[in-house]
Amino acid sequence: MWQVLYEELKGRGFVIIAVALDKSADDARPWIEAARPTYPALIDTGHVLADLYNVVNVPTIFWIDERGRIVRPNDVAFGADTFKSITGLSAAPHRDALRAWVRGEAPALSAEEVRRLQPLPTEADQQARAEFGLGQWLWTQGRVAAAERHFARGGELAPHDFTIRRGTMPMLGVDSMGPQFREMRQAWAAAGHPYYRPLPDTASGSAR
Amino acid sequence: MSDRFTLVDAERAVEVPARVAGDRVRLDAAALKDTLGWEVHDGLLCSDAMCVPVADAAALVDEAGVDLEVFARTLDRALAVDVPERAAFLGGSARERAQALASQHAPDFTLPDLEGRPHALSQYRGSKILLVAWASW
Numbered sequence: 621m622w623q624v625l626y627e628e629l630k631g632r633g634f635v636i637i638a639v640a641l642d643k644s645a646d647d648a649r650p651w652i653e654a655a656r657p658t659y660p661a662l663i664d665t666g667h668v669l670a671d672l673y674n675v676v677n678v679p680t681i682f683w684i685d686e687r688g689r690i691v692r693p694n695d696v697a698f699g700a701d702t703f704k705s706i707t708g709l710s711a712a713p714h715r716d717a718l719r720a721w722v723r724g725e726a727p728a729l730s731a732e733e734v735r736r737l738q739p740l741p742t743e744a745d746q747q748a749r750a751e752f753g754l755g756q757w758l759w760t761q762g763r764v765a766a767a768e769r770h771f772a773r774g775g776e777l778a779p780h781d782f783t784i785r786r787g788t789m790p791m792l793g794v795d796s797m798g799p800q801f802r803e804m805r806q807a808w809a810a811a812g813h814p815y816y817r818p819l820p821d822t823a824s825g826s827a828r
Numbered sequence: 829m830s831d832r833f834t835l836v837d838a839e840r841a842v843e844v845p846a847r848v849a850g851d852r853v854r855l856d857a858a859a860l861k862d863t864l865g866w867e868v869h870d871g872l873l874c875s876d877a878m879c880v881p882v883a884d885a886a887a888l889v890d891e892a893g894v895d896l897e898v899f900a901r902t903l904d905r906a907l908a909v910d911v912p913e914r915a916a917f918l919g920g921s922a923r924e925r926a927q928a929l930a931s932q933h934a935p936d937f938t939l940p941d942l943e944g945r946p947h948a949l950s951q952y953r954g955s956k957i958l959l960v961a962w963a964s965w
Contacts, residue, residue, distance in 0.1 A: 622960065635955045637947070641963045645942055648964050652942060660947045662939040664961075666839045671920045672928070672935040675961045684934040684957040688950070693929075699960075722956050731932060740926040743906070750906035750919030757836045758913060766913045773908075787965055796965035 621699030625715060626659050633686070634722045635659055639669045641678060641783055643759075643791050666756060670783045671749050674741045677782040677816065681714070683721065683728055691721075691728035693738040696818040707816060714822050737819055748778035752788070759791045768792055780813065833896075837864055837918040847892050851911055854893035866903075868894065873902050880904075934959070 626636050636659040640648035645663045652661045669675055673682065674694065683692035697714035704710055720726035729737065741749075755770030771788040778784065785804060789796040805815055833846035833853060842863035845856040861867040865875045868889045872879040880902060882888050888898045896916060900907035906919030928935050934957075938948040949957070 622958070633955050634958070635952050636958045636960060637949065637952065638960045638962060639939060641961055642965070645940075649942055651964055660941060662941055662947055664939050668839070668937050668939060669961050672925065672937055673959075673961070674925065674929060678961050678963045678965075680961040682934070682957075682959040684949075684959060686954050686956060688934050688953050689932050690929075690934050718958060734932055735930070738929055738932070740929055741922050743922045746906040746919055746922040746925065747908070750908035750917050753836060753919055754908035754910060754915060754917035757834075757841060757917060758910070758915060763913060766910055770908060770910065783963075787963060790965055 621655060621702065622659070623655055623657050623699075625699060625718070626657070629719065629722045630659075632722050637662065639664050641667055641670060641675070641787055643756075647790065667749065667752060667783055667787070670781075671746075674739055674745065675783060676745075676778070676780055678787075683718070685728065690734060690738070692819070693734055694817075694819075695822050696816045697822060709816060709818065709823075713824075714818075717822070744777045745781065748774040748781055748784060751777065752784045755788065756791070764792065779808075782815070831914060834915045835864065835896075835918065836916070846896075846914075848911060848914070851909075853896040853909065853911065853916070854890075855896055855899070857889060857894050860894055860899075866894075866899070873899070 622636050622638065638657065638659065638661045641664050642648045643665060648663055679696060679698060681695050681697045682690055685691045696709060698707065698709060698711045701711050721728050751770040751774035755767040755774065758770065759767040771784060775785040786796050786801055789801065794800050808815060831846045831848050832843050833855060835842050835844055844859045844863055847854045867874055868882065871882050871885055873882050882902055888895055888902060896909065897907060900918060904921040904923055906922065907916060908919065909916040934949060936948060936950045938946050940946055
């Protein structure tokens with residue numbers, strides 16, 4: 621979904637790094653082979669990225685500058701409008717802002733804004749990730765019933781963490797786009813929580 | 829020691845002889861040093877890379893071994909345990925993770941591509957990076 625934008629901007633000191641939070645490379649493979657990315661497309665079965673960057677849903681995007689600083693934390697953006705009718709999010713505002721930043725036409729967020737917008741993990745978030753980690757290891761050992769207990773505990777500790785609540789469904793043979801997911805999402809919305817949490821400027825379409 | 833416990837630390841799983849009593853798991857001290865590199869001495873819990881002070885040495889280690897929960901707490905690590913499955917996972921410290929993100933430095937990681945080739949974020953230093961977390965689910 622990001623390849624077109626990458627082709628446009630790659631000559632300007634720009635790279636995309638895509639990380640799939642999937643249970644196996646084979647789950648991500650058909651998507652990657654269809655997208656034919658020429659940027660690195662990596663596989664993260666252990667949710668290393670979620671642990672280090674406090675990622676709680678997908679997609680989650682970050683901008684990182686030449687010095688290795690996060691200049692746009694935990695935002696939600698799609699590379700194309702393929703799922704716009706489901707997600708309600710248009711690719712254009714973020715894409716335009718990214719293009720302007722890479723071309724040097726507009727700054728990224730200031731350090732002050734990044735500090736304000738960066739979500740930080742709590743003890744419960746990290747406990748939930750440890751439960752995920754134990755469950756994921758048990759699952760690799762074929763101990764699925766035990767794995768399920770820890771995934772459930774992780775979801776209880778961090779109900780906003782859909783990398784656990786939805787991301788573990790394929791390991792349990794549950795359709796992650798099926799009735800169980802729809803029920804989860806509806807209950808979450810009914811409790812007043814958005815499923816996607818784009819940064820305010822991306823959400824409003826005024827991202828710089 | 830009658831049991832073997834699997835400890836998963838940063839995606840590395842090691843087996844350590846352990847003594848299990850109810851919910852309490854005590855790990856063989858010598859095996860803990862041989863596998864994960866941690867040992868207790870002079871009121872410190874030390875690896876090759878670092879030492880952390882031990883608040884209550886008697887709670888951490890006794891003749892039965894190193895208490896798993898106190899060990900994780902001393903390292904300020906999240907810990908998930910499944911006593912019946914004889915397995916535990918040492919997770920990331922909330923304080924450490926929050927401090928790292930608050931510093932605005934992008935944490936480095938190394939992950940494989942579809943062919944298994946490792947890629948580190950730090951290889952791309954000097955470029956502007958769009959980092960995208962996605963999934964097939």
